[in-house]
Amino acid sequence: MLAFDTTGRGCSAALLDGSGAVLAHRTAAELERGHAERLMPMLREVLEETKVAVGALGLIAVTTGPGAFTGIRIGLAAAHGLALASGVALRGVTSFAAVAAAIDPEERADRPLLVAIDSRRVDIFVQHFAADGTASAPAVLPPAALADWVPPGELALAGDAAEAAAAALRAAGRAVVLSPRLGPPDAAHVGRAALAAWRAGEPGVPPQPFYLRAPAVTLPRQPAAASP
Amino acid sequence: MIVLGIEASCDETAAAVVSDAGGRRILANLVHAQLAEHAPYGGVVPEIAARAHLEKLPPLIAAALDTADIRFAELDGVAFTGGPGLIGGLIVGAMTAKAIALVHGTPLIAVNHLEGHALTVRLTAEVAFPYLLLLVSGGHCQLLVVEDVGRYRRLGTTIDDAVGEAFDKAAKLLGLGYPGGPLIERAAAAGDPARFPLPRPMKGRPGCDFSFSGLKTAVRQAVSEIADEAGRLAPRDVADLAAAVEAAIGDCLVDRTAHAIALFRDRHPAGRSLVVAGGVAANAALRARLAGLAAASGLAFIAPPQALCTDNAAMIAWAGLERLRLGLTDDLAFAPRPRWPLDPEAAPAIGAGVKA
Numbered sequence: 001m002l003a004f005d006t007t008g009r010g011c012s013a014a015l016l017d018g019s020g021a022v023l024a025h026r027t028a029a030e031l032e033r034g035h036a037e038r039l040m041p042m043l044r045e046v047l048e049e050t051k052v053a054v055g056a057l058g059l060i061a062v063t064t065g066p067g068a069f070t071g072i073r074i075g076l077a078a079a080h081g082l083a084l085a086s087g088v089a090l091r092g093v094t095s096f097a098a099v100a101a102a103i104d105p106e107e108r109a110d111r112p113l114l115v116a117i118d119s120r121r122v123d124i125f126v127q128h129f130a131a132d133g134t135a136s137a138p139a140v141l142p143p144a145a146l147a148d149w150v151p152p153g154e155l156a157l158a159g160d161a162a163e164a165a166a167a168a169l170r171a172a173g174r175a176v177v178l179s180p181r182l183g184p185p186d187a188a189h190v191g192r193a194a195l196a197a198w199r200a201g202e203p204g205v206p207p208q209p210f211y212l213r214a215p216a217v218t219l220p221r222q223p224a225a226a227s228p
Numbered sequence: 229m230i231v232l233g234i235e236a237s238c239d240e241t242a243a244a245v246v247s248d249a250g251g252r253r254i255l256a257n258l259v260h261a262q263l264a265e266h267a268p269y270g271g272v273v274p275e276i277a278a279r280a281h282l283e284k285l286p287p288l289i290a291a292a293l294d295t296a297d298i299r300f301a302e303l304d305g306v307a308f309t310g311g312p313g314l315i316g317g318l319i320v321g322a323m324t325a326k327a328i329a330l331v332h333g334t335p336l337i338a339v340n341h342l343e344g345h346a347l348t349v350r351l352t353a354e355v356a357f358p359y360l361l362l363l364v365s366g367g368h369c370q371l372l373v374v375e376d377v378g379r380y381r382r383l384g385t386t387i388d389d390a391v392g393e394a395f396d397k398a399a400k401l402l403g404l405g406y407p408g409g410p411l412i413e414r415a416a417a418a419g420d421p422a423r424f425p426l427p428r429p430m431k432g433r434p435g436c437d438f439s440f441s442g443l444k445t446a447v448r449q450a451v452s453e454i455a456d457e458a459g460r461l462a463p464r465d466v467a468d469l470a471a472a473v474e475a476a477i478g479d480c481l482v483d484r485t486a487h488a489i490a491l492f493r494d495r496h497p498a499g500r501s502l503v504v505a506g507g508v509a510a511n512a513a514l515r516a517r518l519a520g521l522a523a524a525s526g527l528a529f530i531a532p533p534q535a536l537c538t539d540n541a542a543m544i545a546w547a548g549l550e551r552l553r554l555g556l557t558d559d560l561a562f563a564p565r566p567r568w569p570l571d572p573e574a575a576p577a578i579g580a581g582v583k584a
Contacts, residue, residue: 036322040323040327040330040561070315073278077322077324078323084289209279
């Protein structure tokens, strides 16, 4: 399977086998812009390195967001183009699920996990995973509102906004453990999350953008006559 | 050769398939206009346009191949609008095209949207290089010499508004709605163009540049003088003002194009044609006046069919095919270009931004 992520400040591509083992991997870290230029050559490289044709893949997996709006579209447009031209099945993975899949169970040590994703504004995209794996509804919150939103108890924190979330939670007196996974989702874990859902027979996330926030536009004011 | 074209640079999502095997043919030409998506906001909202492109493009491409009865593996090239335009849409079109090209190792062609407009006429008619092109649309107003595929010399451009923009702004002031071009044309049919004396910006001045912002100001002034207390205009007033706007724009286009014809004949004595392209070329009255100018100058007047004047993907596929025949292809690392002048040596027009 081919998996990739372009939703954050990074861009990664991976080719995995059916066991979830990574056969080829490329990453461009700390990439503020330029995902549209970097992604497709990276995909070509992992395919060439493993001598796998797109048509021979069993699955294509892509992060659907949340994250940067443009980044979400870069990955999804590429994924749909690949699936359309090859007939290979396409699966979506949320940024939350991809980050959560990267966390080592030993590292979590039965703590609940909060995945915090950078929204490029003050608010943070968050999802909470209880120790038994039960996930909350995703939310967009200002850091100061996090302490009231997260259930009580010690928390593990991961994701590219984890440090901002940790600072806000500690300021509110909460105990948190920062994961070493503080970057955007990585393609290998996007692939593993998709594979796990597929194996479990779950319908999975549709390969549609998961913006989690409406466009920042306001309707024009109505003509004066219609105003109160 | 058979080429897929993808267009997503503004508020139209489009996919088309063209072929030059056994004669030039459009095998499919599908357009989804995002009018409904943007209507509540009174203009194109870039983030909404980008979201709509991502949603509409994949099924539109599938439908275009279906209509053409062509499979992806049979394509000789994948062409997409690489710029100029809104970056969000350009990225969606570029990534989709790159992905399709990667699957079958198909050559990829990044097409300048303006080159699409410039070359469309060669898809539907026999037109040899060089020719003089008047490109008039909602986003552009330029006079160019088309010397060859990929070789353009700009003679003039707008220094402020594009001509389609002038129609849109005038239509808004007259309460006609959007898009303004066809609405002004319809209203003008019953009007008296002589009742309101509107300015003809740049007319009689040397060179081939355009300016339309003063026209908008004059229309606003005229409206404020004749509207009733509630700001309403009588149908007669609307018709007469629409006719005056159309006549003023026509005079400007004819005057500037006449200057360009003189330059063109001087530099390219072998040139034979005046080509008009872009959405505004769909206006019948303007077409007739420009045809008259061409005839008086001894040039053939050629305009693409109306459906190929407004934004579409057949023009992108065709320009891609012309470039592919010359071996002009692009790499998977191509970066979409929101600004991309056809003539890189022409001086930027400060007030016109990407329109120049």
